Amino acid sequence: MTSELLRNAYERSERYLSEIDSQRVFPATSDLTALTGFEEPFPETGHTPEDILRQLDELGASATVASAGSRYFGFVVGGSLPVAVGANWMATAWDQVASSSVTSPVADKIEKVTSQWLLDVLDLPRQSAIGFVTGATMATFTALAAARHKILKKQGWNVEEDGLFGAPEIKVIVSDEVHVTVLKALSMLGFGKSRVIKIPTDTNGAMDISALPVLDSRTIVCTQAGNVNSGAFDPIDEICDHAQVADAWVHVDGAFGLWARSSSSKAYLACGIEKADSWAADGHKWLNTPYDGGVVVCRDDEALHGAMSVSAAYLKDRDRASQSYIPEFSKRARGIDIWAALKFLGRDGVDDLISGCCDLAQYFAKGLEALGLNILNDVVLNQIVVSWDSAEKTEALIHTVQQDGTCWFGPTVWKGHNAFRLSVSSWKITRQDIDLSLKAIEDSMQKIETSK
Numbered sequence: 001m002t003s004e005l006l007r008n009a010y011e012r013s014e015r016y017l018s019e020i021d022s023q024r025v026f027p028a029t030s031d032l033t034a035l036t037g038f039e040e041p042f043p044e045t046g047h048t049p050e051d052i053l054r055q056l057d058e059l060g061a062s063a064t065v066a067s068a069g070s071r072y073f074g075f076v077v078g079g080s081l082p083v084a085v086g087a088n089w090m091a092t093a094w095d096q097v098a099s100s101s102v103t104s105p106v107a108d109k110i111e112k113v114t115s116q117w118l119l120d121v122l123d124l125p126r127q128s129a130i131g132f133v134t135g136a137t138m139a140t141f142t143a144l145a146a147a148r149h150k151i152l153k154k155q156g157w158n159v160e161e162d163g164l165f166g167a168p169e170i171k172v173i174v175s176d177e178v179h180v181t182v183l184k185a186l187s188m189l190g191f192g193k194s195r196v197i198k199i200p201t202d203t204n205g206a207m208d209i210s211a212l213p214v215l216d217s218r219t220i221v222c223t224q225a226g227n228v229n230s231g232a233f234d235p236i237d238e239i240c241d242h243a244q245v246a247d248a249w250v251h252v253d254g255a256f257g258l259w260a261r262s263s264s265s266k267a268y269l270a271c272g273i274e275k276a277d278s279w280a281a282d283g284h285k286w287l288n289t290p291y292d293g294g295v296v297v298c299r300d301d302e303a304l305h306g307a308m309s310v311s312a313a314y315l316k317d318r319d320r321a322s323q324s325y326i327p328e329f330s331k332r333a334r335g336i337d338i339w340a341a342l343k344f345l346g347r348d349g350v351d352d353l354i355s356g357c358c359d360l361a362q363y364f365a366k367g368l369e370a371l372g373l374n375i376l377n378d379v380v381l382n383q384i385v386v387s388w389d390s391a392e393k394t395e396a397l398i399h400t401v402q403q404d405g406t407c408w409f410g411p412t413v414w415k416g417h418n419a420f421r422l423s424v425s426s427w428k429i430t431r432q433d434i435d436l437s438l439k440a441i442e443d444s445m446q447k448i449e450t451s452k
């Protein structure tokens with residue numbers, strides 16, 4: 001029964017992945033309409049597992065976005081490496097509570113090894129503490145909780161016990177290009193989205209260091225390695241130098257950009273980042289692991305542990321357990337997906353993945369320019385921001401390409417201009433995929449011009 005069921009699930013998944021590149025990237029309207037098939041009343045009696053998998057496959061698979069395929073350029077989304085999918089399946093079958101060595105010796109061991117590998121491949125301080133969280137949003141949340149803990153502790157204030165009411169004030173600095181999820185993390189921590197000091201950015205979206213206010217030991221500077229539109233990096237090296245003198249905390253939101261440190265051609269962008277205090281990165285974006293795969297790295301083990309640990313009589317044997325470095329108590333064995341991807345790729349493979357996507361982004365940008373489109377950013381990484389002659393034509397182009405279904409990208413506003421944004425973040429993308437996508441874009445431009 002169990003083996004038949006798992007084989008059934010495997011066969012359906014295998015077919016899905018083997019056919020993905022011949023499907024529309026975004027589902028057709030009829031596939032979306034068919035989703036009403038899920039709108040059933042809660043069943044009085046249970047259905048068979050086969051029925052459930054069949055419905056999921058027949059109604060669900062055709063209404064997926066083919067972001068695991070090779071022509072998805074929306075947001076910053078990678079497609080999972082097959083080895084990471086396989087490891088994820090096995091870990092799911094094991095169904096481990098990956099919170100400590102008591103609840104899962106294997107998850108604990110693999111996550112500890114993976115932590116060292118991450119510090120190695122990202123070249124971050126080797127004694128740093130690491131937590132496996134859901135994504136970069138939670139990684140930033142967790143890191144900033146550690147910052148809050150440490151800064152207030154130095155002021156003689158125990159924020160975990162006494163909260164923020166009456167606490168010494170903390171100054172938070174971000175750029176005007178800060179990712180919305182950093183603001184969300186700040187709001188969840190009681191810092192407030194509007195209480196921050198916003199520093200202007202240059203034409204490519206990097207913080208203008210000349211506008212950095214005076215830092216002190218009650219300051220957190222939230223920097224960005226990889227602007228979600230342009231891919232730009234804040235001058236983190238210099239910011240860290242100022243922060244070190246002032247004893248301020250520097251956090252790096254490197255959801256995807258932190259991986260530049262593993263690229264032989266792009267590491268220069270992320271130079272000096274190792275001087276920061278905390279870092280947020282995703283496996284599920286550019287390392288191409290399944291979702292729910294973020295990582296928080298914190299130079300100061302005590303600060304992260306102090307912010308995240310809990311104690312109870314029944315947890316006595318769990319000192320320094322992985323659950324005492326993250327917000328969650330129970331969690332799946334997230335580190336296993338990342339371990340599998342890193343072991344499969346190795347140092348050379350990670351370099352090839354990251355550097356290769358950046359080379360493809362250059363190729364894509366040149367092709368778009370040759371079509372008469374405007375590249376609005378300096379394509380330093382894997383992100384391209386593009387516009388056509390006017391806001392109306394740009395929007396029409398996004399819509400027409402999305403309707404066509406060969407590839408997918410979405411809108412953005414860049415420095416006041418309506419634009420669209422392409423991200424090259426998947427191991428699957430090749431030059432042929434970009435050529436096919438350029439052809440679809442060219443055809444859409446012609447369609448728009450002739451329909452006027």
Ligand SMILES: Cc1ncc(COP(=O)(O)O)c(C=O)c1O
Pocket residue numbers: 075076134135136137138179181182226227228253254255256282294
């Ligand atoms: C720069 C940046 N920071 C943070 C995030 C949030 O990451 P996650 O969705 O993994 O929480 C993103 C996601 O797009 C991002 O691009």
